[in-house]
Amino acid sequence: MTTILREEKVCALCGKISEHSEIGSTNAFGSPDLDTRPPEMKRSTIGMWIQACPFCGYCAPNISGIIERAAEVVRSDSYQQQLNDPEFPKLANAFLCFSQLQEFAGNFAGAGWASVYAAWVCDDAGFEMAARKCRLSAVNLWQKAKEKGQRFAEQAGAEEAILVDLLRRAGQFELALKICEDGLKKSPEKTIINILQYQKRLINNADAGRHTVAEAIKGKR
Ligand SMILES: [Zn+2]
Structure with missing residues (x-):
């Protein structure tokens, strides 16, 4: 089973406190999807893989930790627009915002994975076009990762x-x-x-x- 913890978090950007759910423990039985998406019950914990500060919009797996250049990126129009983009489910926007933060911090491998997670959220919500955009965005980010010599998966092939x-x-x-x-x-x-x-x-x-x-x-x- 999955156990969930409620935690109060201090936002590393704005210093305000908000409550978030975190995974205490979970399990995965069965086969992952071809894009590595885990089976249940881990599959359904995706909403807890990312936190969004309700005050400033900072999105990260742990909003108490800082990401390089985050203060500047979170204030940008493109970030704020992504945060509230009606074309995507709210949770997908949080992952896409985190993807932007990682891209600006130069972590293209991580930025690509955040876009993949956003695609999974879009799949679950039936947002087909949005899912497609997230997948193509991940492909672009991983192209950049390759150019920078960053690995996004370990094994050959x-x-x-x-x-x-x-x-x-x-x-x-x-x-x-x-x-x-x-x-x-x-x-x-x-x-x-x-x-x-x-x-x-x-x-x-x-x-x-x-x-x-x-x-x-x-x-x-
Ligand atoms: Zn904040």
């Missing part, structure tokens, strides 16, 4: 496997297929080979839906 899923689910089948081939060239371990080959089948079927790692291993069509 794992970065390609995640990028392929983002592109496929955003309907960018041609580019997804090319990145599948790039990943296979890196001689990844068997699970990643299975995932990339499964992705190729999904792409050839123009399937932009959610699928799991377990399906890829079974080779389910």
Whole structure:
């Protein structure tokens, strides 16, 4: 089961106190999605992965900690606009704001992951166009991460496997297929080979839906 703690947090930017839920403990049974989204119960704890200060709008996994340049970015028009963007669910806006903060701090790998989490929130809320935008934004941020030599996944071929899923689910089948081939060239371990080959089948079927790692291993069509 998941245990939830209520904690009072002092915002590192404005110094005001607000109450937030934090995960005491949780579990994950079953297979993750191809984009690494965990199964239940961890899956449903996503609302507790990010905190938003109700006073100044600072968004971070822990608003008592500071991120480089955060004071400047949080005051910017683009941040404030993202914070209240009606095109996205509120929780997705919080992740996208955190993504902006990390981007300005030069952490493109982390910024990409925050955009992926925003996409998951959009999926759950049925915001299809918004989910697509979040995925493509993650692809762009990870492109920058690669240019800066920042890793966003450890194993050989794992970065390609995640990028392929983002592109496929955003309907960018041609580019997804090319990145599948790039990943296979890196001689990844068997699970990643299975995932990339499964992705190729999904792409050839123009399937932009959610699928799991377990399906890829079974080779389910
Ligand atoms: Zn604040």
